[in-house]
Amino acid sequence: MHAWEQIQMTLDYIDEHLSETIEIKKLAEMTALSPFYYQRLFSRLVKKSVMEYIKLRRMAKATEGLLQRNKRILDVALDLGFSSHEQFTRIFKQTFDMTPESYRKNPVALNRMTKPQLSLNYTLIDENVPLISDGIVIEISRKKLLEPEYYVGLETKTPIQFIEGLGIKSGIDPLDKFWRNFHERKVNIPGLVNKGYEIGVAYPCIEEGFFVYFAGAQVKSPIILKDFSNWELQKGEYIVCSFETENFESLVMDGLYKAQQYLFNVWLPNHKLFIEPFSVERYESHDKEITSMEIWVKPVALKS
Template sequence: MNPVQKALWYVENHSRKGISLEQVARASCVSPYHLTRTFAEVFGTSLMRYVRLRRLSEAAKQLSEGASDILSLALDYGYGSHEAFSRAFKKEFGVTPESVRTLADLSLLPLMEPITMTSTQLPKLDPPRVETLPEMSFAGLVERYQSKSPAGIPNQWQRFSALLQHMPLLIDQNAYGICFNFDEEKGEFYYMAGVPVSKSAEIPLGLVRFDLPLQKYAVFHHGGHISEIRSVISAIWSEALSKSGYEPVEKPAFEKYGPEFDGQTGRGGFEIWVAIK
């Protein structure tokens, strides 16, 4: 059973308790950072948001069935007071617990049902090689995405490609997609479509500079089509990284596209670099 499946089992069996990220991570046998990245990559939402929505959804079902004491219900689902429960409930569903109990109607509420634990087939990856990357500077376009909807990244690369002719002298011919500032609560991250530049290079208007410090990485190569990148990343975080024995650290990860990668056809392969201890 991989970490996200263990996490799903733990959440569903402890949904009425005040579950912490650390507790779920221990039950899943990985670090909190590893688990939050894995869950977001596989399911497109943050783990703790899923925990919160599952508890509130089950509470909403009880309210629609006429739960008599909202304070007792709040305490049952890990909230310390009626006020805290009502505030969280209204923030997620846009209505108060009292109105759900009165109307006994859940049809308009975006309830979170349990995610089914499955053994979805992920691509098999070779064990990673380990590389230490020296300090590097990049210039590129940066956008913010939610894990559940990163579909704008290809368009971001198109816009960046049109600006390459104005770039200063490049260090090499590789391109990098850098993920950083991952928000474990919201499941959001920043993404740079960029190229390496010298530290002294002037950055054209509209682009930003990003510096990566010296860091060790587990490097996963995939020779398939670029359309497979989401499933490759899911395979890395949910299976391959754990099996490799390397522990990820909360530092930027990135995709590397070499000269052999053809942006027109999406072929040529790519690498995923994950920062490790």
């Protein structure tokens, strides 16, 4: 058994026993490692300490439990192994900067710790061959765009801490409100393509610690519109990472994150491919029924 498989086994165990007391000694025994070496290997592969990871996974599950209105907040806390309402509230607030009561009254999209699927770091697929892993289907292919596509939308700066590392930094999703703002203003954009695509584009920001994010809708031709920005998806060859999950929330949270990690940290480096400094999330729409999307990147043509 590979080292990552041993750690994955304990990640699976942790998710199945979040309501119980989880001891590092027990996890280490499962991997046939000493507690010291188990924790060292866990931190290396998961980028979190064992206890920090368990805490953040409990908080991720808490965001789901709190949406069940028939459950008392105390019941949610007890179901996740917390000894009291006060302890649960304190850790929830530390994690998400809001109380469980506030979240229940006004649910917002929260970034939360994703359960890692470590096989994605060690499995290399050929083009046009699907990879199925823990509820996500990923396929990478090449597509040639024969004509440019034009988009009009909004831009914002976003801290890079929300896309760094393994897992997702916990907190309020900085892009959820931005997308909702764009959809409210989308009706003011003339020349929209009927059933056209929507895209989210990430590219470098001149301000250190941030990236620029563009959210836009497809239009028939380039237009200049006050308070809006433009993006051209240029014609040419692209590497496209298509992926599918069980529902829209999983798609834009866990699925998008894992697909990005696989494409940028595993697939592209192993194929020794360099890309232009932007990536495009391409959606048919943001309808809650959508369960698939694509990431488009443009390879750099290297001079021989």
